[in-house]
Amino acid sequence: MSAVRVYVPGDSSAVAVGANRVAHALERLAREKKVEIEIVRNGSRGLYWLEPMVEVTTSEGRIAYGPVAPGDLAGLFEAGFLSGGQHALRLGRPEDIPFLKNQERLMFARCGITDPLSVEEYRAHGGFRGLAKALRMQPQEIVSEVTESGLRGRGGAGFPTGIKWKTVLETKAERKYIVCNADEGDSGTFADRMIMEGDPFLLIEGMTIAGIATGATKGFIYIRSEYPDAFRQMGRAIEIARNTGYLGPNVLGSGKAFDLETRLGAGAYICGEETSLLESLEGKRGVIRFKPPLPAIKGLFGQPTVINNLLSFASVPVIMDDGANFYKNYGTGRSRGTQPFQLAGNVKQGGLIEKAFGVTLKELIYDFGGGTLSGRPVRAVQVGGPLGAYLRADQLDIPMDYEAFAAVKAMLGHGGIVVFDDTVDMAQQARFAMEFCAVESCGKCTPCRIGSTRGVEVIDRIIADQDRAKNLRLLDDLCETMVDGSLCALGGLTPFPVQSAIRYFPEDFDKPSRKAAE
């Protein structure tokens, strides 16, 4: 009998809740019982409340069990889990779990299914078809296809990806670069990490297509240092791609060159801002640059540079393979395609939900997420990371759409959703937004560098009920200065969480006086 394939995610979030301990214990037990198993360290399916989720290959397909602790394994063996036996932790076929079944996975089609470092499996699940197609096309045709798909930058700003590529294609230069922003610093986001750990060839394919489309021969992936596993995994995948002809001086025998290098950040949130990231890649302080010139014209080392979010690159292989029309059939309004939403924080079923734009926040939090983890009512939801606005529980009918969010002074950002229950103190959340800005400001613009520190102080005075009305006006004024006087999104958007907290949760800024009145 051949060895049974058992999947134990190597995803760092699964590991953080014990996946390595499970894998080691499983290996030990199988040896003791003289059962032949082959353990595959797959990516995560993104059903994080079920991690570590172990899957076995059976005659009825893959059967999942979770969340598995090392202590559960003896019982699982007894229950015959290697052939899909009944057990309290048995979840059935993962694709039948509603959380997964109700998604529209294009980008995450393979994540959690394949062995992340197997080129064969990547290909068997549709990988590298987009690249093969791109290699038969003219650069202008590739760029048109991406433009036509309606793909917008997934980092937060939502700028059309095809326009960026077109600018780089049309700018004449000796050298051009492709840069991937994998500095996924927003709290509540982990989609980039999941791709790098669970389906790294997808990023390699997307970036290679960008290179072929724009005439760039060199790419860099800038990965935050908080993601050491993703950094190592990408390095291994690049090495494998090089050895199998997908990267190098002659990509798949096309005569076209493209190669990649990974680079590690060093704990600076600001390096997720594209010009700051380029400075950091050049070996400098991550201080942001004035724009113009745009990076597409004068980017890395002064050369034309495509700099995109990881998820933008990861969207491209599907667009090339299935066509712009297929892709833009998903979505709503000017937000086309799918977005991996990341449901996090105080939520019962947290994880990755890839859906077409247009799904509502309520559907994500309640239908997929099952409400809060604590069982208490949802009170506040922050979408789009630390610079995103806080929304109230009665505002959750909003569709996930760039324009719908902009209309209420909020933003989708990188698609992260953080849920808070009714124990949250929104004055503290507003204070934290300013504090975070003070910690992470690059220091270039005075309103951001100094204003954030003053912001913390003013909020402290409001919380202590010192000249409350006057300080609230002062805070408003400070926020306006930061919005208007900062070059980049850090100083320019920090007021969003602050002002939304004041606007939608005014009672939290008025505690001492209310107490006195009681």
Next chain:
Amino acid sequence: MTTAGQGEAKAASHGTTSLWDAAEARQIMETYRGLDGALMPILHALQERFGYVDDAAVPDLADLLNLSRAEVHGVITFYHDFRRTPPARHALHLCRAEACQSVGARALEAHVKRKLGVDYHHQTPDGRWSLGAIYCLGNCACGPSALIDGETVGRLTPEKLDALMREAEAGRLEAAE
């Protein structure tokens, strides 16, 4: 040019540190000087080897990369990761970001500060633990999270964190490979 060895991330260094060795440091610098934008990969490699970047490296780096000493100093001090003094024996970084706050990170923070008797950016007087703040480990659906000697750990409670810290002290923290 391969991607190998460009600093295997911040906390991989814990437990493998030793005294600063200027000659070895210069060798490390030589290894990576050919990379585009070599300063960051070199700094990571130095910190990986020694646990920190000694001020003695600054003139050497400036000389090697044709930069001013001020520029090198500026880069080392800009990034939160780079240390200029030797680390404690164990490093605990608590995630302070919003997703972890929503599931009890503030209470965990109070517990740790009480337990260690130090605030962020400080070491315990016996040099056993350093306490750092980190803003998101991408473990946001399994919070609250922390980084202990380079390993991300999640779904923490004060009791679970205490147990993991004891494991780390005993040298058998098994979160990663």
